[in-house]
Amino acid sequence: MDFGETEERQALRTAVAEIARSFGPAYYAAHAAERKPCDELWAALGEAGFIGVNIPEEYGGGGGGLTDLALVCEEIAAQGTPLLLLLVSAAISAGVISEFGTDEQRKTWLPGLAAGTSKVVFAITEPDAGSNTHRLSTTAVRDGGGWRLSGSKYYISGVDEAEALLVVARTGEAGPKGPRLSLFLVRTDAPGLARHLLPVDVLLPERQFTLHFDDVYLEPESLIGAEGDGFRQVFHGLNPERITGAAMAVGIARHVLTTAARYANDRQVWSVPIGAHQGVAHPLAKAKIETELAALMTRQAAWQHDHGQPAGESSNMAKYAAAEAALAACDAAIQSHGGNGLSSEYGLMPYWGLARLMRIAPVNREMILNYVAQHSLGLPRSY
Amino acid sequence: MNIVVCVKQVPDTWAERKLKQGDATLDRESVDGLINELDEYAIEEALQIKEAHEGEVTVLTMGPQKASESIRKALSMGADKAVHLIDDALAGSDVLQTSYALAKVLENIGFDLIVLGAESTDARMGSMAAMLAERLSVPQLSLASKVEINGTAIKVNRQSEDGYWQVEAQLPAVISVVEKINEPRYPSFKGIMAAKKKPMQVMSCADAGIDTSLVGLANAATEVVDFTERPPRQAGTIVKDEGDGGNKAAEFLVTQKFI
Numbered sequence A: 001m002d003f004g005e006t007e008e009r010q011a012l013r014t015a016v017a018e019i020a021r022s023f024g025p026a027y028y029a030a031h032a033a034e035r036k037p038c039d040e041l042w043a044a045l046g047e048a049g050f051i052g053v054n055i056p057e058e059y060g061g062g063g064g065g066l067t068d069l070a071l072v073c074e075e076i077a078a079q080g081t082p083l084l085l086l087l088v089s090a091a092i093s094a095g096v097i098s099e100f101g102t103d104e105q106r107k108t109w110l111p112g113l114a115a116g117t118s119k120v121v122f123a124i125t126e127p128d129a130g131s132n133t134h135r136l137s138t139t140a141v142r143d144g145g146g147w148r149l150s151g152s153k154y155y156i157s158g159v160d161e162a163e164a165l166l167v168v169a170r171t172g173e174a175g176p177k178g179p180r181l182s183l184f185l186v187r188t189d190a191p192g193l194a195r196h197l198l199p200v201d202v203l204l205p206e207r208q209f210t211l212h213f214d215d216v217y218l219e220p221e222s223l224i225g226a227e228g229d230g231f232r233q234v235f236h237g238l239n240p241e242r243i244t245g246a247a248m249a250v251g252i253a254r255h256v257l258t259t260a261a262r263y264a265n266d267r268q269v270w271s272v273p274i275g276a277h278q279g280v281a282h283p284l285a286k287a288k289i290e291t292e293l294a295a296l297m298t299r300q301a302a303w304q305h306d307h308g309q310p311a312g313e314s315s316n317m318a319k320y321a322a323a324e325a326a327l328a329a330c331d332a333a334i335q336s337h338g339g340n341g342l343s344s345e346y347g348l349m350p351y352w353g354l355a356r357l358m359r360i361a362p363v364n365r366e367m368i369l370n371y372v373a374q375h376s377l378g379l380p381r382s383y
Numbered sequence B: 001m002n003i004v005v006c007v008k009q010v011p012d013t014w015a016e017r018k019l020k021q022g023d024a025t026l027d028r029e030s031v032d033g034l035i036n037e038l039d040e041y042a043i044e045e046a047l048q049i050k051e052a053h054e055g056e057v058t059v060l061t062m063g064p065q066k067a068s069e070s071i072r073k074a075l076s077m078g079a080d081k082a083v084h085l086i087d088d089a090l091a092g093s094d095v096l097q098t099s100y101a102l103a104k105v106l107e108n109i110g111f112d113l114i115v116l117g118a119e120s121t122d123a124r125m126g127s128m129a130a131m132l133a134e135r136l137s138v139p140q141l142s143l144a145s146k147v148e149i150n151g152t153a154i155k156v157n158r159q160s161e162d163g164y165w166q167v168e169a170q171l172p173a174v175i176s177v178v179e180k181i182n183e184p185r186y187p188s189f190k191g192i193m194a195a196k197k198k199p200m201q202v203m204s205c206a207d208a209g210i211d212t213s214l215v216g217l218a219n220a221a222t223e224v225v226d227f228t229e230r231p232p233r234q235a236g237t238i239v240k241d242e243g244d245g246g247n248k249a250a251e252f253l254v255t256q257k258f259i
Helices: A007-034 A039-047 A066-078 A084-100 A103-115 A230-266 A278-306 A312-336 A338-342 A349-360 A365-376 B037-053 B065-077 B095-109 B128-136 B189-195 B245-255
Strands: A120-123 A139-143 A146-157 A164-170 A181-187 A193-197 A208-218 B002-007 B009-011 B033-035 B056-062 B081-085 B113-117 B140-150 B153-159 B164-170 B173-177 B200-203
Touching: A007 A039, A007 A066, A007 A349, A007 B065, A007 B189, A039 A066, A039 A103, A066 A084, A066 A230, A066 A278, A084 A103, A084 A120, A084 A146, A084 A164, A084 A181, A084 A230, A120 A146, A139 A164, A146 A164, A146 A181, A164 A230, A181 A208, A181 A230, A230 A278, A230 A312, A230 A349, A278 A312, A312 A338, A312 A349, A312 A365, B002 B037, B002 B065, B002 B095, B009 B065, B033 B037, B033 B065, B037 B056, B037 B065, B037 B113, B037 B140, B037 B173, B056 B065, B056 B095, B065 B081, B065 B189, B065 B200, B081 B095, B095 B128, B113 B128, B128 B140, B128 B173, B140 B164, B153 B173
Parallel strands: A120 A164, B002 B056, B002 B113, B056 B081, B081 B200, B113 B173, B140 B173
Antiparallel strands: A139 A146, A146 A208, A164 A181, A193 A208, B009 B033, B140 B153, B153 B164
16 A cells, blocks of 8 residues: 655645745635635646646646646645635536547537636536435426526536536436436526626635526537436536545645644744644644545545546545534634634635535535445435 | 756755754755755746757756755756766765866766856855856856857846846857746646656766765865854844834934945
């Protein structure tokens, strides 16, 4: 068993960190406060080929795997500049198009995604269908060679930044194995598609939207993969989303723990730095342990995915552990900073918000516990 | 064109740097090493020259095994191959001896143009370009903020305090570059993946024809006789403004000869 990281991966870490560091936490905090996308950082990473590491080389990508993409997500976040849309545009959309798209679709979409010049975000969640994909009601019906799409989606991140959406829609009556779902690429400027900002009180550079599809016409080439096979295809994208989400959470934890350790070493209220007080030190140490454990599980999940092994259990566990670790780390870091922990100047709150979001999305903590109870422990299904 | 970039692995400038008790050489074990910052500008310039005129960029470093990290970075930025001069006999060499050793390797591998960063962040001698030029009997064009090559003619803007000098020479030559010259590129994902497959030649003193009785700490022309740790930072003076804060601040600046 080899726990070492190859020289290439170490170099990848260093190179990604170097770019992200040149932007840094102040850049992130300012963009989060203004709800402005981190375009410059995205472009710089794209130019160096880091956004498209998991895309095949013949379509302009790096020819690497999810392990590489997860490392990119972690390292960017560890420099205080997490990029939420990597989880959808790079992990889900690029992954699904690479795997199930036709050569024509790959040629159309992947080079832009690889270069970081365009984004494709993911639209699955609906007002009446959150974790329960069986209740999805957005429907595509045949219209000649193409399709007509109707329905609503909400909590869709980054629609304003994206060229297209990867939409999960119903294309027929439910069978014994669940609903007949299909995946479609829908341009964000398609006639009949309306978007409304969905305000959230978490400080994020990325914005969330409610979408309404009113009889949106889709060209025949909008369908990704086989009609009715969307359920299986979506699942191909969900593990990568969880794994990169876990990696990002690990990175957030690393960043806030580094920040807190520096502060606790410098800040002196009585005769010693506050880091000498165990009430300050132990929560940070505990979060550090949880972070490293989550990082290990994240690496295992990515490795399993890249080796074609079942990665559902480890992806879920990694995402659970990483979100919890990030939240514990943010909480301990904020507490270590006292009043400064809530200040704009010290900029910790945006990370807390993102970590808190990661407990809920892309799959919430309780659904993971359900999964583990049922699949890992053989307990009765709870819903 | 055969371009050789000399790079040096130095201790991270953000880390606390120390000399070793005993032989007073730099403690390289306790800090992270990285490529000397100005050397990244040298690599970038070499890559730009190659892209404009064709040729090959070779990275040359002298240093312990750890220095291969810096070579790897240079290769991932786009250099074509590397030479690593590594030999225990070289440990503790001063700038004169290092220039002798590097010159031996350069004579071996051949060059049209040698590119260096103007100085390193650790020793800060800033004299390697001059010494290499002397040892190799080629012109040096130092402190370049701009380089133009036309056939075998090379022209640089040599940075000075008041502006720049225009200096010209014929290749082969040695140049050293300043920060102003370019914006070094980041290693790309493809560059990182390709780096391992690029040729890296490891040379010992014997391979390069270096006389080991002329190199190393014991034979150095300069010697660090003594050193003291930097004293801890003193607490600053707090001036309380009782209507005369401006005067007091000015007085302080006068005592420090700032005004």
